[in-house]
Every structure is written in C-alpha cells, then in structure tokens.
Amino acid sequence: MKINLCSAILILVLGLPLADVLAQPKEGTSMKPILSDALSYIEAVEKNSYEIVRMEFDIIGDKTTTFRTLQQGWTYAVIAFGDYRILDIDIAIYKDVDGTWTLIQKDTDAKPTASVTVKPSSTGMYRIDIIAYKFVSGYTAAHYGLLIVHQ
Numbered sequence: 001m002k003i004n005l006c007s008a009i010l011i012l013v014l015g016l017p018l019a020d021v022l023a024q025p026k027e028g029t030s031m032k033p034i035l036s037d038a039l040s041y042i043e044a045v046e047k048n049s050y051e052i053v054r055m056e057f058d059i060i061g062d063k064t065t066t067f068r069t070l071q072q073g074w075t076y077a078v079i080a081f082g083d084y085r086i087l088d089i090d091i092a093i094y095k096d097v098d099g100t101w102t103l104i105q106k107d108t109d110a111k112p113t114a115s116v117t118v119k120p121s122s123t124g125m126y127r128i129d130i131i132a133y134k135f136v137s138g139y140t141a142a143h144y145g146l147l148i149v150h151q
Contacts, residue, residue: 031057034083034143041079045149050077054148060086061141063131068148070120077149080130081113085142088134090114094127101127110134 034057045052053076056066060082070076082089091114094101104126107114110133120126130144 031143034081034145037081037083038145038147041081041145041147045147050149050151052147052149054146056146057143059141060089060130060132060144063129064144066128066130066146068126068128069124070118070126072120072123074150075117075119077115077117077147078128079113079115079145079147079149081145082132083143085136085139086112086132086134086144087136088112088132089144090131090133091116092129092131093118094129095120096125096127 038055038057042052042055054068058064078091078093080089080091088110089112090106090108092106093104093116095104096102105116105118107116114130118126128146128148130146132142132144135142
C-alpha cells in the first residue's frame with residue numbers, strides 16, 4: 001500500500017525515538033552509527049516506492065549548506081538526521097529568486113531528525129541549510145545524513 005509523501009516522512013521522523021538515537025555506540029569518528037541510521041530511512045522510503053535522488057553524509061558543527069536543482073512537477077521530501085551526538089537538527093530550504101535566496105520551507109522541531117516537503121513552482125537551484133542546534137553535552141560536532149526523496 002502506497003502512502004503519501006508527507007505521511008511517510010512523518011512516520012520516518014517519529015519512528016526513531018530519542019532513546020534509540022542516544023543509545024548508538026559512541027565510536028568517535030566512525031561513520032557506522034550514521035550509516036546504520038540511514039539504512040532504516042532508506043528501507044522505509046523505498047518500501048513506499050519513493051525514489052532517493054540524493055544522499056549526503058558529512059560532519060556538521062553548527063550549520064552546513066548544500067545545493068540542488070529541484071524540478072517543477074515533482075514533490076520532494078528533504079530529510080536530515082544526526083548521529084548519537086545531535087539532539088536537535090533542522091532544515092531550511094531557500095530558492096534562488098533573482099539572485100536572492102528566499103526561504104520557502106523550514107523545519108524547526110526540537111528533534112534529532114528534520115523533514116520538509118517541497119513542491120517547486122519552477123525548476124531551479126535550491127539551497128538547503130542543515131542546522132545543528134543542540135548537541136549532547138560534551139560534543140560540538142557530529143555526523144549527519146541528508147536524503148532527498150521524490151514521488
């Protein structure tokens with residue numbers, strides 16, 4: 001049974017309780033924890049017949065930015081998630097409008113996962129800011145994952 005994109009993202013974001021995120025093995029610089037979390041997201045997205053069009057994994061301090069051309073006619077979900085060191089991660093999506101980045105969508109929930117859906121009114125370049133607002137005590141950086149999915 002296929003569910004709509006917003007419902008699928010809500011299930012993904014709410015499906016990983018904070019206790020599970022905090023229980024990840026603390027392997028320092030290892031990418032294993034974030035890749036393990038990513039597998040759960042990938043399986044859930046593909047189970048519902050959505051297509052992942054971009055995956056990104058990196059280190060984040062306070063904020064990182066990535067760019068992507070999004071196509072008119074598609075509905076996209078942008079999902080960001082942090083490893084065991086992140087308590088709160090958010091997403092802000094901007095569209096290039098005549099050389100100025102204009103905010104079109106954001107997630108500001110206080111969770112270690114964030115998601116937004118975007119249906120571009122026109123094909124163009126979009127800026128995606130991933131913001132790590134709060135870390136587990138003693139950490140100032142962590143790994144994050146970013147998935148961009150479309151129907």
